Amino acid sequence: MLQATPLTEGWILRHPDDPAEVLPAEVPGCVHTDLLAAGLIPDPFLGLGEKEAAWVGRREWTYETDLRAASAHERTDLVFDGLDTVAEILLDGRVLGRVRNMHRSYRFDVTGLSGRLAVRFASAYAEAEAVRERLGERPAAYAEPYQYVRKMACSFGWDWGPTLVTAGIWRPVRLEHWSTARIARVRPLVTVDGDTGVVELSVDVERARGEAPLVLEAAVGGVRAREEVDGARGTVRLRVPDAALWWPRGYGGQPLYEVELTLLRGDEVLDLWRRRVGFRTVELDTSADAHGTGFTLVVNGERLFARGVNWIPDDVFPSRITRERYRRRLAQAAGAGVDLVRVWGGGIYESEDFYDACDELGLLVWQDFPFACAAYPEEQPLRGEVEAEARENVVRLMPHPSLALWNGNNENLWGFRDWDWERRLAGDSWGEGYYLGLLPRVVAELDPTRPYTAGSPWSGSWDHHPNDPAHGTHHSWEVWNRADYADYRRSVPRFVAEFGWQAPPAYATLRRALPGEELAPDSPGMLHHQKADDGNGKLERGLARHFAVPEGDFDRWHYLTQLNQARAVAAGIEHWRSHWPVCAGTVVWQLNDCWPVTSWAAIDGDGREKPLYHELKRLYADRLLTLRARDGGLELAAVNQSARRWSGTLVLRRMSVQGVLLGETSVRLAAGARAVARIGVPGDLVPAGPEEFLVADADRLRALYFPVPDREVPYVPPEFDVALAPGGITVTARTLVRDLLLQADRLDPGARADRGLVTLLPGERVTIGISGWKTPDAEHARSALYCVEPLR
Structure with a gap:
């Protein structure tokens, strides 16, 4: 053997x-x-x-x-x-x-x-x-x-x-030492036929010498089959009755079946191949409708709103990424309600450990081929390398049920149209032949069980602009680069494959990365660990639209920029989820970082969770409430992505920032399974000025609506009490306390809080769990608590 x-x-x-x-x-x-x-x-x-x-x-x-x-x-x-x-x-x-x-x-x-x-x-x-x-x-x-x-x-x-x-x-x-023959390649086609799971193994065999009779024996789910090898190839087909389906998290379980393939000469075992597979179907619905051209993932016949994040290599030195680290980071994604991870095209085809974890956690994988933000020559020596790597990695990753979509590139079709590439190229090759020719041909030949899309963004054809929000996938970067995040609400793309907002990493991450530096937004280390073009300028302009930018107060700036990141992403996801099924997914840029840096990540380069991470738990939960202006009034959208009908009571309260109840009503809430219900807010509950806001509560979920940016709200100074509680602290509000945040890493670099931003009305309380806090002390905890304060 x-x-x-x-x-x-x-x-x-x-x-x-x-x-x-x-x-x-x-x-x-x-x-x-x-x-x-x-x-x-x-x-x-x-x-x-x-x-x-x-x-x-x-x-x-x-x-x-x-x-x-x-x-x-x-x-x-x-x-x-x-x-x-x-x-x-x-x-x-x-x-x-x-x-x-x-x-x-x-x-x-x-x-x-x-x-x-x-x-x-x-x-x-x-x-x-x-x-x-x-x-x-x-x-x-x-x-x-x-x-x-x-x-x-x-x-x-x-x-x-x-x-x-x-x-x-x-x-x-x-x-590798071997005799007679070895298994050179196994291409597993895993399909579903009614209640039966089908595994077809196309096997390439390399022989050391001779043409000795060889046999392939395969087993999966208690079913066995044997076939002779014809020369250098063989095929074994197995049918597994009553196969349990693999589902993305939130839709069902993730049963995995071990496939064992043995190469035999007589009774002698020459080689062995083992992988786990899952039975499921995956399709991509790109049919035209009244709104344009859709882009909806369909798994086992179930249409999904994809709750996604973009993944970059978790370390700039990828050889340091262990199986445990992959599992930890992807478990963080699953813990935030994520059900799709897009492996971005400027990185790598990840290791088996990555896809194994996704299989187990129920995370769908959108896999880019490694092309990003550039015109790629199609001549040799590159063309042959591209085809060879595509063929190898398509077959390598085929066993994984989590793998749902192949994507040709990141932003290159868009770049050709909008970034002056066409004029500069003057007819030279730039990658179109890969994305619209070579790669779809390789996928169709080797992995016909999965859909392929030519790029992200991509409208489906050159008949539409590559980044047309009405057609296919859309990257929304105009907002971060030039506009207020409120502008996310101006359109309803069919699928938002990239959007995001920057914020610095956790305080303890900065202290480790910049030892001895007096931290300031423009201190030398901070600027060096900010790689985006005019990144700090965009941070400051985005902040100034909502808050007074603090001068000379790094701690306040740090809190507000992290808050603004969470608010920006929330504005987009709440809006787009409320427009399901026209919009069929959001993929936040980005989940993770590869080093300590100010970036769009929800989890920083040291693995610490920013407030955005905890906000994603709310935004990507099965059920979500959001309030929005519409037709001169207000409307509540109750988003229900669960498999059960959502029935309950919705309580609407018009409040003043001084904590006075100005009006209240209760209405029936009823949202069908995988559906969105819309409820009009009575006119007498619509806030009448900057000192008023609306609160909507149902089933322990809450939505808030303030009619003006925070810098125009006449907040009262926040007052609250802090007490130790088992495993954490309890905060009790005596006034309105908006977007309270415990930065647990300020208590101890190893400390973590179990929740992020929370708004408390007068008299309300919240318990925040803290792990890794070695010396609990209420006053110490108070020093790490931040919230929105009146304009100074």
Whole structure:
């Protein structure tokens, strides 16, 4: 039987400026992490350390170890699951091969060989610049040459990420010893036929020698089947009666079935392949209707409003991301009510650990092919690499029931139309042949069980603008860049695949990342950890539309910008969810960060949850109340995404900011399953001026409506009492306390609060759970509480 020997020990890294200087190397890993471990570069996440590590990506590096491939088997292969990115592989000076793609695996026959194994990495910059010289300049959103090399684009920096261009053996490497034959590839087509689950395994077999009779035996769900191998290929089909369906979270369970495939010669087991699958159907409804062209995911016949987040690589050094870290981050997403995670095209095809966690947690995966924000040449050497990586990764990820959608690229079709690319390209290739030709052909051939869309945003054809909100997917960035977040309410896109608002990370994250710095919005470290073009200017202008921008008070600025982020995202999601089924999904930019930075993330680079994260729990819950202006009055939308009808009593109260009840009524609330109910607010309950607001309560859910921005509201000074409670604190309001927030990490860097922003009316109380707080003290807790205050 095939035997695998991991090659994790004994690696060294040779410094390019002094080949005699040798560093211990960790494999899997990368040059940056090895240099960091050796103390040769500062931590690039701290202070201005990124600048001091910039030279690393411009150098050549060599990994070495001793290789002994001797075995009793007929064949030994050296297998690299991932090499980042441009490398020459040598054994005792003999070239085994050359590679130029981070997104592929590689296999070399080393039968009977031994000696010194060397992996020589060229600079990704040098490769990209050489390809650019050969194929010609192409436009991009950033000046770095990321579109000329098949590598994680955000290694070259982004508007939320550092420029740390990596090199290294970033995924596992091993020796595989085998005889007679091995399983080279398994392409599992998993479908549903009535109540029966169907698994069809198309198997490629590699033979060491001869044409010995071989048999494939497969088992799943108690069903077994055997088929002979015809030459180098075989197919096994299994039907599982009464198969339990896999559902996204919130719609049902996530039963997984283990498939075991065995390659046999007689009774001898030659190789074994195991994966888990789930039985479900997934479709994408892009039919035209009275509102334009839809974009609705349909799973097992159930039409979904997708509650999504965009995912970037969780570390700029992806070899550091463990199975546990994937699970922790994705569990945070599920805990916020998320049911779809979009793997963004400037990153990578993630590891099996990522998709395993999504399978288990019921998180649908929208998978971008790795193209983002640039015109990509379609000539060699890139075209062949693109097809090879697509074919490998489509088949690799096919077993996962969570994988719901393949997407050709991020923003490149839009860029061609709107970012002056067409004129600058003057007829040169730019990627259209990938997105509208090569990639849909590969998906249709290899994975016909899943839908494909050419890009995000994309209207479905060139008959409409690529980012037309009435057709297909839409990216809403005009608001963050130029307008107030209230403008989200001006349109109802069919599917909002990107939108978001920035805020700084948690206070403890800033203190760790910027040690010793006197924090200010424009202090050196803060500016360095703000990568967006005019990011602080946009933060300040967005804040000024709603609050008085605090001068010289960093703590207040920090709280208000985090509050504004949560408010902005809430404005969009509440509006768009209330327009289901015309709008069929929102995908917030973004869930996570890859380092400590001011960004659009809900979870910062140290894994701490911003107020936005907790706000998503409310916004993405099955049931949501929202109040909005309509036709000169007010309307309440009761969004019910649960499978049960929502019936109850809605209480509407018109209040003054002084806490006086000015009017009240109760009305019947009735919203069908997966539906939205709309209730008009009686005219006498509509706030009559800036000192009044409306409160709507039903089934412990609340919606608030203030008719003017906070800077125009004559708030009274907030008063509240704080007392210790088991596992946390209780806050009791004596006045209106709007958007109270406990920043638990100010109590202890390891402390976490179980909730975010909460508004209390006079006499109301809330208990906030706190974990990781070592020395509970009520007055200490008060110092970490923030809320909206009267205009100073």
